[in-house]
Amino acid sequence: MGTKSVSKSGQSQGKRQQKQQELEQTLQHYTSEFQSKHSVYEQQNGKTAEAVLDLCKVVFDASSALKNKSYLKDFRDKNGLHDKGTFSQFKTIGANHARLSPHANRLPSSWYTLYKIAKLDGATFTAAITSGQLHPLVTQRNVRELAGTANPAPKRKGNATLRYVIELGETDMDRVKECDDEIEMLAKELATDGYAFNITRSEELKRLLVSVSSRKLAA
16 A cells, blocks of 8 residues: 555656646747747847737747746746736737738737737728728727727827826846837827827936947947
């Protein structure tokens, strides 16, 4: 009886170790895949809809394969996917990769706009592609109009005193540049939607961005 118990215990431990090894290999695979796709996304002129879609597909596939919450958290931490909302939106885009990817050349490179497009029902998406209503310069407001959820565009006010102050907690120069690119893209989309949205950068931030640009040109 004692021998059988020890044998079963050993088998269970062996299965757990095997499962752990499989999860570690899966984590390593998707981490490597994500970093590879992210490298393509970060390259000059690489921020395309196709690059975003491929990156988000890795996130969706990883979340499907890594059922263990601890390993999924490791994947998020290793790849800077700390914000749960952004991670969820990436998964939504990735889940719709097969539907969106064939039309990548007609889609915007903004991941949040792609998220809104990914939430369109099949009939609305197909009709928008066929009619040309979806194109690389489409805005979030355009997509909301397609979905029937857009609010009336606000009237411009030239002397608005309401403002946001965004403090970047990042110290890595490349990540600061990435944040600045996303904010710049958001500002352009809001301007297209009729919002009076201006960006004022601190002198320190300006110097840092110039330094990053100079380094990339030298490379």
